[in-house]
Amino acid sequence: MLYALLCVSLFAAPGGADHAPEPPRPGATVTAAPPADSVDVARLSPEEAAAFLAETPDAVVVDVRTPAEVAASGRLAGAIVLDVTAPGFETRALNALDLDRPLLVYCRSGTRAERAARRLAVLGASRLANAGGFDALAAAGLATEPYTP
The missing domain is CATH 3.40.250.10 (Rhodanese-like domain)
Structure with a gap:
């Protein structure tokens, strides 16, 4: 569930899907700092x-x-x-x-x-x-x- 939410938030970033970063690999540790x-x-x-x-x-x-x-x-x-x-x-x-x-x-x-x-x-x-x-x-x-x- 957390992985799905993270992917949604990454692809909803400004600039659209063309500029979205690659989603994290399953099992990868992701740390995101707030803007x-x-x-x-x-x-x-x-x-x-x-x-x-x-x-x-x-x-x-x-x-x-x-x-x-x-x-x-x-x-x-x-x-x-x-x-x-x-x-x-x-x-x-x-x-x-x-x-x-x-x-x-x-x-x-x-x-x-x-x-x-x-x-x-x-x-x-x-x-x-x-x-x-x-x-x-x-x-x-x-x-x-x-x-x-």
């Missing part, structure tokens, strides 16, 4: 982000702005800088992050953080949140530090 735009990511206020970090000491903070942006304004203390607009974001994220740990993602305004968080969810991160923009987080009292690429 990035279908992943729901929690958006936290600066105060909620601060509380999240206080309550989740194993959380990893990820700054997805460009290195030039981060160098100009600094980063949240201890944040890992992974430019979401640079080629190879997924590969760099897999090499730099433990996707089993909680992730708090931010950028300048929250737009790129949303996109990055959805892409990280597709890679397997399940505990993540969009903290919005750096300036609001810094104004809310989260510790910052200089950054040199």
Whole structure:
């Protein structure tokens, strides 16, 4: 039954049957990640982000702005800088992050953080949140530090 449902969903993909992938072989293990735009990511206020970090000491903070942006304004203390607009974001994220740990993602305004968080969810991160923009987080009292690429 699951095999039949999988085949139906594969052939109902946009682009019609002419562009549908081959159905899986019987007995093959199939894992399908949700499309990035279908992943729901929690958006936290600066105060909620601060509380999240206080309550989740194993959380990893990820700054997805460009290195030039981060160098100009600094980063949240201890944040890992992974430019979401640079080629190879997924590969760099897999090499730099433990996707089993909680992730708090931010950028300048929250737009790129949303996109990055959805892409990280597709890679397997399940505990993540969009903290919005750096300036609001810094104004809310989260510790910052200089950054040199």
